[in-house]
Amino acid sequence: MRDQLSEAVKGHNADYVEIRLEQNEATVLVYQGKRLEEVGRTAGSGGNVRALVKGGWGFVSFNSINGLREKVEAATLQARLASKEQSQLAPVAPVVDVVEAQGRRDPTKIPLVVKKQLLDEYNDIVLRTPKIQTSTINYHDSRRKVILANSEGTYIEQEKIDLGLRLTAVARDANDIQQRSLSIGSSSDFSTVVNLQEKVREIANQAVRLLSAPEVKGGEYTVILDPVLAGVFAHEAFGHLSEADFVYENKQLREIMVLGRRFGGKQLNIVDGAAVPGLRGSYKYDDEGTPATKTYLIREGILEARLHSRETAAKMAEKPTGNARSLSYFFPPIVRMTNTFIEPGSASFEEMVSEVKEGVYVKDWYGGTTSLEMFTFSAAEAYMIREGKLAELLRPVVLTGNVFVTLNNIDAIGDDLQMNEGGGCGKGEQIPLPVSNGSPHIRIRNCLMGGK
Amino acid sequence: MEAEQILSLAKKVADEAEVFQVHSQRVPVRFEANRLKQIQRQEGTATALRLVKEGKIGLSAVGGEVQVQTLVDMAVKTSQFGALANFIFPSASVYPDVNIFDPETEKVPVEKMIDISESLVAQLTEHTPDILCEGAIAKEVRQTRILNSKGAEVSYLKSLFSISLEGVVIRDTDMLFVGDSESYCRPEVDGKTIAKRVIEQLELAKRKASVSTKLMPVIFAPRGVASAFIAPLMVAFNGKLVLEGASPLKNRQGEEVFDNKLSLRDDATIHYRPTSRPCDDEGTPSQSTLLVERGKLMNFLYDLQTAALAKTRSTGNGNRSRGSLPVPSANCFVLSEGNVPFDDMVKDMKEGLVVEQLMGAEQGNLLAGDFSGNVLLGYKVEGGEIVGRVKDTTVAGNVYQVLKNLEAVGKERRWIGGFLFSPALYCPSLSVATKVG
Numbered sequence: 001m002r003d004q005l006s007e008a009v010k011g012h013n014a015d016y017v018e019i020r021l022e023q024n025e026a027t028v029l030v031y032q033g034k035r036l037e038e039v040g041r042t043a044g045s046g047g048n049v050r051a052l053v054k055g056g057w058g059f060v061s062f063n064s065i066n067g068l069r070e071k072v073e074a075a076t077l078q079a080r081l082a083s084k085e086q087s088q089l090a091p092v093a094p095v096v097d098v099v100e101a102q103g104r105r106d107p108t109k110i111p112l113v114v115k116k117q118l119l120d121e122y123n124d125i126v127l128r129t130p131k132i133q134t135s136t137i138n139y140h141d142s143r144r145k146v147i148l149a150n151s152e153g154t155y156i157e158q159e160k161i162d163l164g165l166r167l168t169a170v171a172r173d174a175n176d177i178q179q180r181s182l183s184i185g186s187s188s189d190f191s192t193v194v195n196l197q198e199k200v201r202e203i204a205n206q207a208v209r210l211l212s213a214p215e216v217k218g219g220e221y222t223v224i225l226d227p228v229l230a231g232v233f234a235h236e237a238f239g240h241l242s243e244a245d246f247v248y249e250n251k252q253l254r255e256i257m258v259l260g261r262r263f264g265g266k267q268l269n270i271v272d273g274a275a276v277p278g279l280r281g282s283y284k285y286d287d288e289g290t291p292a293t294k295t296y297l298i299r300e301g302i303l304e305a306r307l308h309s310r311e312t313a314a315k316m317a318e319k320p321t322g323n324a325r326s327l328s329y330f331f332p333p334i335v336r337m338t339n340t341f342i343e344p345g346s347a348s349f350e351e352m353v354s355e356v357k358e359g360v361y362v363k364d365w366y367g368g369t370t371s372l373e374m375f376t377f378s379a380a381e382a383y384m385i386r387e388g389k390l391a392e393l394l395r396p397v398v399l400t401g402n403v404f405v406t407l408n409n410i411d412a413i414g415d416d417l418q419m420n421e422g423g424g425c426g427k428g429e430q431i432p433l434p435v436s437n438g439s440p441h442i443r444i445r446n447c448l449m450g451g452k
Numbered sequence: 453m454e455a456e457q458i459l460s461l462a463k464k465v466a467d468e469a470e471v472f473q474v475h476s477q478r479v480p481v482r483f484e485a486n487r488l489k490q491i492q493r494q495e496g497t498a499t500a501l502r503l504v505k506e507g508k509i510g511l512s513a514v515g516g517e518v519q520v521q522t523l524v525d526m527a528v529k530t531s532q533f534g535a536l537a538n539f540i541f542p543s544a545s546v547y548p549d550v551n552i553f554d555p556e557t558e559k560v561p562v563e564k565m566i567d568i569s570e571s572l573v574a575q576l577t578e579h580t581p582d583i584l585c586e587g588a589i590a591k592e593v594r595q596t597r598i599l600n601s602k603g604a605e606v607s608y609l610k611s612l613f614s615i616s617l618e619g620v621v622i623r624d625t626d627m628l629f630v631g632d633s634e635s636y637c638r639p640e641v642d643g644k645t646i647a648k649r650v651i652e653q654l655e656l657a658k659r660k661a662s663v664s665t666k667l668m669p670v671i672f673a674p675r676g677v678a679s680a681f682i683a684p685l686m687v688a689f690n691g692k693l694v695l696e697g698a699s700p701l702k703n704r705q706g707e708e709v710f711d712n713k714l715s716l717r718d719d720a721t722i723h724y725r726p727t728s729r730p731c732d733d734e735g736t737p738s739q740s741t742l743l744v745e746r747g748k749l750m751n752f753l754y755d756l757q758t759a760a761l762a763k764t765r766s767t768g769n770g771n772r773s774r775g776s777l778p779v780p781s782a783n784c785f786v787l788s789e790g791n792v793p794f795d796d797m798v799k800d801m802k803e804g805l806v807v808e809q810l811m812g813a814e815q816g817n818l819l820a821g822d823f824s825g826n827v828l829l830g831y832k833v834e835g836g837e838i839v840g841r842v843k844d845t846t847v848a849g850n851v852y853q854v855l856k857n858l859e860a861v862g863k864e865r866r867w868i869g870g871f872l873f874s875p876a877l878y879c880p881s882l883s884v885a886t887k888v889g
Contacts, residue, residue: 024515030777032692036534036535037757038509038534038535039511039530039533039535040511040512040530040775040776040777041511041513041526041527041529041530042512042514042515042774042775043513043514043515043518043522043526044514044515044516045515045516045518046496046515056490056491057489057490058491058492059490059492059493059494060493060494061492061493061494061496062495062496063495063496063497063515063516063517064517074493075493078491078492078562079491081562081566082481082488082489082491084487084488112530112533113533133697133698134696134698170696170819172697172698175700175852176700176820177698177699177817177820178817178819178820179817179819218846218848218883218884218885219665220885220887249484249485249487249584250485250584250622252582252584256622256624256625330494330496332490332492366815366816367815368812368815369811369812369815371627371629371826372620372627373626373627374627374826374828374843374844375826376811376812376815376826377812378812378815378824395822396816396822397824398812398815398816398824398825398846400811400812400825400826400846402844404625446887448844448885448886448887449885450824450848450885451824451848451883452848
C-alpha cells in the first residue's frame, strides 16, 4: 500500500499532494422507551486526495481506490482553478509511523449480548421510576483506521477507537414534559459505561423533580458552573475563537486576537491538546500528519497561542499545533479542538457558593453554540443560590454572553478539574467529532440568562 | 455492489428484506475571506440492508465497497437482538409525480460557479468594503434506489443547486453577522436575491439600539421563525415521540392547540424543492400531510414501524441518516400565509423587536417546547419604525404558548434552507432580557 500511495502522489506539478484512505466499522444500539429499536452494524471504506496549487485547494473524495492517479490529477486541476497566490504550508518533518489503537477494554471486541444486557438494565432503571414517561438511549462504538501519505514523504497508519453513550429520561405530568440526560464517552475503555446504575437512577429522579421546579426569571446573575458545563463554556466561548481558520484571513479579527492580549484574570489558564493522553480528543498525529501538541491558549489570563493547521500556521507565522482534523474521508481536514480545558485554581466549591448573595448554580449540558463573539450554552440542571447557600431547583436555563466580556468576569476558579468525554463537536458539515472538554467549578459575574 | 444481488442473497436467509442505496456526487466551490479557496468533488455510495428474520429486524450499512456476503451476515447477526418488525414492506405503488431532477444542474460549469461567488462578494464589498464573506456554491446529483422483497423497486434522481453566504463586519470587538442561503433542484438560484437580502440586513443594522429587560411584542421574520420554533415543532409532530408520550401534543387531535390564524402541513411533493421526492426512504409514496388546520391539531408524522405500533398509516416520513433505521421526521414544513404585510406589523408596534436570527434557541427543553436564544441578528422597533440593531439580548418563551396567541401572520412567505416555507409571525408579548452590567 505504501508504495502504491507514494507513487500516486509523485510528479503532479502541484505544491503539495496528500492521499488519505480510511476504513471504519461501528456498532449502534438505539432504545426508544421499552423497545430496543435498532441494533445496527456499519462498515465503510473510502478515501480522498487533496492538492495545493498556488494557494488554491482541490479536494476529491471517493469510495474506490481504483484510478488513484486520475483522482490526484482531478484534485490538482481543481486546485489550479482556485489558485490565486503563493502556497504556504508550515514545515512539518516527514514521518513514517504506525500507531495502533490502545483499547484498555476495547468496546469493539465486547459481544453485542453484553452491551444489550447492560443497556437493558439501565433502561429498566429509568422506566421503573415513577412519573417517567419514556426513555431514549443511543450507544455507539467504532474503530477507524486512517492511512495518510503525502508528497513530502510522510506515511502514517493510525487507528482510533471511539465509544459514546447518551441516555435520556423523560418525565411527564399532564402537558408538562421535562428531561434529563447522561452522556459518557471514551477513546479506549468499555469500563467507562459499566456500573452506572446509581447515576442512571439519579438522572431519572432528577427529570421527575424538574416537573415541579420553577422557571428562572430572565436577567443577569452571578453563576457558578459545574465542571461539565464549565468545560462546555471553555469550548464554546473560547475554544472556537482560538481556531485559526476563523482568524487567519481576517485582518480585524487578527487585531482583536493578537497574541499577548489580556482576556481574563491571572488565575485563568485554558489549554487544548491532543497530546494530553487517554481522552476522546487524543491522538499522535492529526489528519495532516502533524504531531499532536498541548497548547496553552490562555496563560495567566493572556492570549498565548491558537490552534492551527499547516496552512493557518504558515500564514500567521506561528507554529503548527496538530489540530487539522476531518470527520471522515468525505471531508478535508479543518482546524478543530481536541481536549479543551480550564486548568484548576485554588477555590473550593463551598467558598464560591458562600460568597454569592443571589445567583444561580448551573450543572451539566444540553448544548452550546457560538458566533465567535456571542456564545450560548444551556444547563440541564440549575439551582438558585441565596445568601451563600444552594436553594431551590430551577428548570433548565440557557446562558449567553460576549466572550470579550465574560472571560474577564470569571472571579473564582475551583480546585476540582474534571474532564467530560460525553460530547461531540460540530463545525460546518463535520459533526459530531470526538472531543473532550473540562474544567473545575468556576464562578462568573453578570452572566445573562433567558427566562420568563 | 449491486442492490439486486444484495436483495437476492438476503432473501435466501431472511423472511423479508429491503435494500436502500444512495449514490451522490457533489461539487462545492468554497470561498473564504472574500476569496475563492477550495474546489471539491465529493463522491460516495451508501448502502443499507434491513431484513426481517424470525420476526425481528436486522440492520447493516456500508459506505463504499464491501462484500455482499459481509453485509448480509452483519444484518443477520444483529437481527438476533433486533426489535420485532410490526410493519410489512410496501409493495410497488403509484408514486406522485414530483419533479426534482434537472439535467442542467450537473452541467453548470465550475467556472460559472466561481463567477457567481465572485459577483456575490463584489456586490457585498461594494456596499460594505470591510465585510468578509464566506460560503459555497454547490451542485449535486443523487441517485436513490429502494428495493424490497415485496416487489417494490424505486429509483430516482435528484439534483440540487445551492448558494450560501455568511458575512461578518468587525468593528473593534463588535461583530455583525449577516447571511442568507438558497437551495433548489434547478440551477436557477439567484445570487442577486441573496445579495439584496444581505444588503438589506446591513442597512438595517447600521445603527445600534438597545432594549430593556421586560415583556414586549416580537416579530419573528421567516429566518427567525426557522431558528426559534421549527426545531420544537418538528419534535412535537414526530409520531414516535407522540407514541411514547414524549410530545405534548399526544391525545390532542381535534383540539385547537395553536392560534386559528395558523395552518401547517408537511409536504414532500412540491416541485424542485430540496426535500421533495416520489417516496420516502422506505418506499412509501410521498404526500402532503395536514398537521394543523386553522389552529386545530390534525395529524402526526409516521414511518412504517411507528405507524404500525400506533395503528395508523405511514405518512411517507420514514427518513434515514448515516446508515440508521428509518425514523419519522419532517420533510418540509409549509406554514399558511396570513394577511398582514411585514411593514404593517412593524408600523403597528410602539416598542418591540424584530428577530431575524436567534442563536442557540434549540438547546433548551425541546420536548416541552421551550426556547431561549441570543438575538444574533435583530432590530429594535420604536414608534412603528426599525431604529437599529440590538445586541446582548435574549428572547425566551414556550412555542405552545407563543403560537397559541398571535397578533398577526405575515402576508409574504419565503423559503428557508429548503425545509421551511414561512411567513413572519407577530407575537404580542414575549420575555426579552438584556445585559446592563
